[in-house]
Amino acid sequence: MKVIDFHVHVGLKEHWHSWVQEFQQSVGSDYYKRYEELSKPEGFAEYIKQHGIEKAIILAEYSPVTTGVVTNDYVLEFCEGRDCFVPLASINHFLTSDPAGELRSLFSRGFKGVKLYPSYHYFYPNDREVYPIYGVAAEHGFPVMVHTGSSVFRGARLKYADPIHLDDVARDFPGLKILLVHGGRGIWYDTAFLLSRIHENVYLEVSGLPPQNLLKYFPDMEKNSSKIVYGSDWPGVVTIGENIERLKRLPISEEALTQILYSNAKRILGP
Numbered sequence: 001m002k003v004i005d006f007h008v009h010v011g012l013k014e015h016w017h018s019w020v021q022e023f024q025q026s027v028g029s030d031y032y033k034r035y036e037e038l039s040k041p042e043g044f045a046e047y048i049k050q051h052g053i054e055k056a057i058i059l060a061e062y063s064p065v066t067t068g069v070v071t072n073d074y075v076l077e078f079c080e081g082r083d084c085f086v087p088l089a090s091i092n093h094f095l096t097s098d099p100a101g102e103l104r105s106l107f108s109r110g111f112k113g114v115k116l117y118p119s120y121h122y123f124y125p126n127d128r129e130v131y132p133i134y135g136v137a138a139e140h141g142f143p144v145m146v147h148t149g150s151s152v153f154r155g156a157r158l159k160y161a162d163p164i165h166l167d168d169v170a171r172d173f174p175g176l177k178i179l180l181v182h183g184g185r186g187i188w189y190d191t192a193f194l195l196s197r198i199h200e201n202v203y204l205e206v207s208g209l210p211p212q213n214l215l216k217y218f219p220d221m222e223k224n225s226s227k228i229v230y231g232s233d234w235p236g237v238v239t240i241g242e243n244i245e246r247l248k249r250l251p252i253s254e255e256a257l258t259q260i261l262y263s264n265a266k267r268i269l270g271p
């Protein structure tokens with residue numbers, strides 16, 4: 001079964017705050033055990049291939065207060081020349097005077113979408129200040145990933161992570177592909193699930209959730225399998241392969257698994 005991993009962080013240890021590194025180490029991630037190899041594009045490309053992953057979506061991040069900074073340039077260079085990596089940009093609208101213009105330029109340089117971090121940057125996702133970002137993504141047909149739900153990282157403010165605010169965005173940009181990252185983790189599983197049911201272009205992204213618990217969080221997962229997208233949140237897992245295996249052991253149909261692990265992501269990314 002082919003797999004697309006929609007949620008992968010790359011970077012060097014020093015890109016992240018100490019508390020982020022401590023968390024990644026505490027889960028026992030391979031990233032630290034095989035750092036020299038897995039922090040480099042060639043080593044990581046080989047690693048995902050061994051785990052049967054066709055493509056990994058590689059995330060940039062400008063979150064200086066909460067997690068750290070992995071620049072768009074770093075991500076672009078990491079992905080360069082490798083079809084197995086898909087670069088996704090980060091825009092922190094507090095750090096730029098022209099978020100829309102910047103995103104347009106990032107798309108022209110090869111980025112295939114953008115991720116927003118409301119609880120790390122402190123804004124509500126339906127804030128009109130970020131609407132130009134949605135406009136540019138919609139115009140290009142590229143997805144917007146939005147962090148929803150809890151975070152273990154210092155400084156994250158949960159009030160900005162309620163997926164309900166994306167209801168406005170989905171209504172105002174009906175053609176925009178929105179991924180509710182972490183599926184509203186903690187207290188908003190039902191909200192995130194419902195939004196992905198009622199909005200044609202809203203998806204539930206399940207990275208950072210123990211795969212063996214997914215049916216507990218989303219009992220009707222099978223019925224909504226065309227709207228659920230797999231992500232590992234590497235290096236926040238021990239190995240990506242084990243994470244995928246746990247998902248495969250859920251009592252859901254082969255067809256649903258294929259959609260979640262591969263075909264939904266493929267459709268979102270487009271040709």
Ligand SMILES: [Zn+2]
Nearest residue numbers: 007009207233
């Ligand atoms: Zn993540």
